[in-house]
Amino acid sequence: xxxxxxxxxxxxxxxxxxxxxxxxxxxxxxxxxxxxxxxxxxxxxxxxxxxxxxxxxxxxxxxxxxxxxxxxxxxxxxxxxxxxxxxxxxxxxxxxxxxxxxxxxxxxxxxxxxxxxxxxxxxxxxxxxxxxxxxxxxxxxxxxxxxxxxxxxxxxxxxxxxxxxxxxxxxxxxxxxxxxxx
Numbered sequence: 001x002x003x004x005x006x007x008x009x010x011x012x013x014x015x016x017x018x019x020x021x022x023x024x025x026x027x028x029x030x031x032x033x034x035x036x037x038x039x040x041x042x043x044x045x046x047x048x049x050x051x052x053x054x055x056x057x058x059x060x061x062x063x064x065x066x067x068x069x070x071x072x073x074x075x076x077x078x079x080x081x082x083x084x085x086x087x088x089x090x091x092x093x094x095x096x097x098x099x100x101x102x103x104x105x106x107x108x109x110x111x112x113x114x115x116x117x118x119x120x121x122x123x124x125x126x127x128x129x130x131x132x133x134x135x136x137x138x139x140x141x142x143x144x145x146x147x148x149x150x151x152x153x154x155x156x157x158x159x160x161x162x163x164x165x166x167x168x169x170x171x172x173x174x175x176x177x178x179x180x181x182x
Contacts, residue, residue, distance in 0.1 A: 038081070040074040042177065043075050043088030044164070067169040069162060069177030079155050083148040084137065084162075084181050089116065091126065091165040092137040094149050094179070097158025099132040104163060111167065114140050127165045140166065154181045 047066050050163055064147040067090075084092050091114075095104075108125055114125040126140065154160065164175035 003146070015067070017095050018178055037075070038077050038079075039083070040076050040080070040179075041083045041085065042074055043068075043070045043087070044084040044088055044092050044162075045090040045169075045175075046070065047087045047089070062095070067164065067166075067173035067175040069164075069175065072177040073180060074178075075180045076154060078157055079152075081148055081151070081154065083146055086137050086145050086147050088142050088144060089114075089140050089166060090169065090175075091140045092133045092147060093127075093129075093133055093163050094153060095158065095163070096132045096134055097160055097162040097181075099161045101161065101163070101170075101174070103132070104161075104170070106167065106171055114166070116142055118142070120165045125167055127167060127170060134160070136165070143175060154179060157181050 040137040045066060046068060054143045066087075069084075076082060086092055088165060104127065106129075110127055110129045111124040112126045114122040116122065120142070135153050138145065158181055160179040160181065162177045164170050166175070169175040
């Protein structure tokens with residue numbers, strides 16, 4: 001079958017798919033008409049994918065599969081909300097429009113230990129950079145936890161940065177995404 005035939009078949013299959021409503025599934029961020037939504041969901045971490053943590057030296061970085069926000073960008077209306085299904089050992093932080101990943105400080109002044117409970121403490125594992133931060137999910141844990149930033153977080157139009165505060169996730173795997181408010 002020619003390449004165009006494959007694309008047409010794939011397009012037909014995708015057109016028949018129902019959007020995901022399970023917060024643990026990979027959700028969509030736009031309606032069929034392309035309009036922004038009042039509310040959206042995203043998966044923050046897919047720990048069941050990729051290689052076990054921590055990767056070995058000169059590893060192929062397949063942990064990128066686990067350390068992602070899916071979809072990487074969600075679009076909502078002004079005043080809308082986003083619910084993140086935050087996987088174990090992840091913590092989300094939302095920053096005001098204009099903050100870029102390069103603006104997040106990762107140094108001795110912003111690093112903290114992460115207490116996962118049950119006597120598990122990861123030293124200097126969490127980024128706590130309050131500059132421009134609007135909201136932060138509960139502390140990292142060993143379980144999936146849904147989190148919706150407080151009402152009013154997305155009241156202004158713009159592009160909001162959402163990062164994982166786990167140092168290796170943000171620094172090595174670039175675990176961050178965007179909420180675009182129209």
